[in-house]
Amino acid sequence: MSLPPLIFDAHLDLAMNAIEWNRDLTRPLAEIRQREAHLRDKPDRGSGTVCLPELRRGRVAVCVATQIARLEHDAFSPVFGWRSPAQAWAMTQAQLAWYRAMEEAGEMFAIRDRAALDAHLAGWRDADDATAARLPVGYVRSLEGADSLITLAHLERAWADGLRAIGPAHYGPGVYAQGTNTEGPFPSRGLDLLREAERLGFILDVTHLSDACFWQAMELYRGPVWASHHNARALVPHQRQLADDQFRALVARGAVVGVCLDAWMMVPGWERGKSTPAAVGVTLATLADHIDHYCQLAGNARHVGLGSDLDGAFGTEQTPVGVDSIADLQDLPAMLRARGYAAADIDGIMHGNFLRFLRGALP
Numbered sequence: 001m002s003l004p005p006l007i008f009d010a011h012l013d014l015a016m017n018a019i020e021w022n023r024d025l026t027r028p029l030a031e032i033r034q035r036e037a038h039l040r041d042k043p044d045r046g047s048g049t050v051c052l053p054e055l056r057r058g059r060v061a062v063c064v065a066t067q068i069a070r071l072e073h074d075a076f077s078p079v080f081g082w083r084s085p086a087q088a089w090a091m092t093q094a095q096l097a098w099y100r101a102m103e104e105a106g107e108m109f110a111i112r113d114r115a116a117l118d119a120h121l122a123g124w125r126d127a128d129d130a131t132a133a134r135l136p137v138g139y140v141r142s143l144e145g146a147d148s149l150i151t152l153a154h155l156e157r158a159w160a161d162g163l164r165a166i167g168p169a170h171y172g173p174g175v176y177a178q179g180t181n182t183e184g185p186f187p188s189r190g191l192d193l194l195r196e197a198e199r200l201g202f203i204l205d206v207t208h209l210s211d212a213c214f215w216q217a218m219e220l221y222r223g224p225v226w227a228s229h230h231n232a233r234a235l236v237p238h239q240r241q242l243a244d245d246q247f248r249a250l251v252a253r254g255a256v257v258g259v260c261l262d263a264w265m266m267v268p269g270w271e272r273g274k275s276t277p278a279a280v281g282v283t284l285a286t287l288a289d290h291i292d293h294y295c296q297l298a299g300n301a302r303h304v305g306l307g308s309d310l311d312g313a314f315g316t317e318q319t320p321v322g323v324d325s326i327a328d329l330q331d332l333p334a335m336l337r338a339r340g341y342a343a344a345d346i347d348g349i350m351h352g353n354f355l356r357f358l359r360g361a362l363p
């Protein structure tokens with residue numbers, strides 16, 4: 001019996017869930033859901049799909065795990081944001097402290113360079129379920145949105161602490177870049193950030209950039225570039241998704257794009273809090289449509305991976321039918337096989353493409 005493929009997930013907000021959502025991710029999923037079932041402060045209370053035991057059960061050997069804290073840009077905005085960069089920085093440091101505690105407990109393993117990546121994978125490669133249940137989940141740390149960087153010296157400090165990827169923007173306007181739902185180019189301090197990130201050796205994550213910032217970044221940034229969690233705009237017409245010409249430009253740079261499982265980014269016309277996965281009919285086949293669209297554009301299956309975003313402030317109320325846990329990503333290979341994808345291509349999508357990229361991009 002051959003083992004199911006390993007999974008590389010290019011986008012999870014694990015520490016945000018641990019610190020801001022107060023989830024003990026070392027516990028079983030059913031217990032996490034039960035303990036918060038009475039809460040109404042977040043949209044995904046009682047319906048989360050991610051915890052460390054489920055990552056292991058799904059053979060998610062490596063993920064990209066974020067630090068995330070945004071600034072409030074408009075006092076009347078309904079979107080939460082910190083009132084000062086110092087507060088946002090402090091939140092990212094609390095998140096970092098949690099990752100460190102998970103490392104000390106043997107729950108997670110920090111990957112900062114190629115040697116650590118290969119050593120970690122050697123343990124996972126032939127692990128059966130019983131062995132995998134005891135292995136740490138490897139993670140590459142990424143900063144989603146750069147608002148929390150008080151100065152560029154903080155970026156250098158973060159690199160020294162093991163941060164390896166940075167996405168300058170999140171939703172809305174940002175300190176260093178314009179994000180999702182906005183227009184316009186980088187402000188001058190954003191251009192300084194790009195230069196400094198390139199000097200230090202960061203992977204630049206173009207997910208969440210405005211279209212103008214996207215094209216500017218592609219022109220100016222000479223380091224490695226990826227799009228960690230980004231579906232196809234041709235299938236879901238919204239600026240949050242990648243247009244075909246943007247995807248082609250990423251392919252020309254050797255990038256890998258992670259497809260994500262937030263229902264509103266998978267099907268057009270999703271209404272938050274109103275639409276349901278079953279009524280809309282969003283399934284893993286819908287995700288396969290995005291994968292297939294990208295592979296047809298590229299002419300091969302080497303530039304697509306998974307960036308599930310499954311703990312990005314939504315749960316089963318907004319995941320595809322059949323995805324009750326992140327471990328259900330293991331249903332994807334059979335679906336791709338049925339569409340005629342070769343075994344090597346499926347392995348590439350499940351983990352190989354991002355791992356190849358990382359081997360080239362990490363120090």
Ligand SMILES: [Zn+2]
Nearest residue numbers: 144208229312
């Ligand atoms: Zn995001």
